[in-house]
Amino acid sequence: MGHSVETRANGVYVNLDVLLAKYCTHIPPEELDLAINISKRYGYLFISTPKSGCSSVISTLQKLELQRPYKIWRHPIEIHDKSVSPLCGAHELVDFDRFLVAQPFTFTFVRNPYTRVLSAYLEKICGGYSSIQRKQILLQLGHNCSDDLFDVSFVDFLRAVSNQPVSTMDVHWMPQYYVASHDRMRFDFVGRLESMDRDFRFVLSKICNDFEQYITCEQRHGKNANDKISRYYTDEAVSLVKEIYAVDFKHFGYSLELPITAEKKHKKLAEIEF
Structure with missing residues (x-):
């Protein structure tokens, strides 16, 4: 790709x-700096979005x-x-x-707002441990932040999020x-998690020719959110997601209709972080 990447001294x-x-x-x-991933070898820029593969x-x-096509991370947190x-x-x-002015190949991936926020809820609020995110939601709901037994419903979670300024989310x-x-x-390029198998291969083809051996399917954050749509979504939950994520629905072209039928699963990349 040829874009020069000049780095600072440590x-x-x-x-x-x-x-x-x-x-x-x-x-x-x-947080934006954490999301930015720049390749010194290939000169691209990838900006990551949590819960979107x-x-x-x-x-x-x-x-x-x-x-190193066979490198393995012992724990998913090491990847980040x-x-x-x-x-x-x-x-x-x-x-x-100056790096941006040179217009490096820049890409990201997005996900249907309905499944993304449900996946976030299942991992961070119902994940079976006292995450920082769960503590913050409990406090916002007026509960003891150390109460591991309190059941935060999906609708209660969405109500809390709807009252948060975007900059504090x-x-x-x-x-x-x-x-x-x-x-x-x-x-x-803005790829979609729903078509990850196709979209990520397109991205990789822009980066190099020999990429197949490097493709990873990292599912250790997976919460099978797509299969749980009908269980968690009430009419109020649908209305709240439409309100909170109006900009995502509009900008990325996702339907406002609830995806009742689970998105098609691919046994390769499309199962990422579900």
């Missing part, structure tokens, strides 16, 4: 507010960057540890603005339009 302090504030409408600069995409891109990732954040570049359920700064960044 340990150089970078003020992320100065570096990235212009690209952030609602997402905090430090990012674990499988990032692990594949990391293996491609390292030229930027301190050991071979892909760069914006703060690691000498001049991120957790990135796992913040509208995707703002997570990846679609109003501030230029994208060459």
